[in-house]
Amino acid sequence: MTLQIxxxxxxxxxxxxxxxYHTETGDFRTLNETGSRIWMLVASDGEREPVVxxxxxxxxxxxxxxxxxxxxxxxxxxxxxxxNGLIEERLS
Known part of the structure; x- marks a missing residue:
């Protein structure tokens, strides 16, 4: 499974x-240090296992x-x- 923002x-x-900022729902949030690190790894790696x-x-x-x-x-x-619709998971 591939992760994509x-x-x-x-x-x-x-x-x-x-x-x-989710443009469709208006949801706005700032991630803490740990959440930010996970987000950045998802953005660069696109899969759960490399993030972990x-x-x-x-x-x-x-x-x-x-x-x-x-x-x-x-x-x-x-x-x-x-x-929450911020990340999507798709079959590779």
Missing amino acids: SEAVVWQETADGVSL SKLSGEFAGGNTGMLRRILVDVHEFIGSMIE
């Missing part, structure tokens, strides 16, 4: 994080508990973004 979303990286892998390398080291937490958090974040 919705064409209805205008976004930019700011000093406060990533700011998103890169975050795990940056933050978990060899800590398996942290690896599991990162996996859960990434999937929850992406699921929420898909549910």
Whole structure:
């Protein structure tokens, strides 16, 4: 499955994080540091596993508990973004 930022979303990286505006719903939000990092990885990598892998390398080291937490958090974040129409998931 490939992840893609919705064409209805205008976004930019700011000093406060990533700011998103959904042009169809009027939803505006600024992501925190973690959400911004995940968003940027989705924008550049387009798949869940590379996002999880890169975050795990940056933050978990060899800590398996942290690896599991990162996996859960990434999937929850992406699921929420898909549910809100900000990210789309398509068959590769």
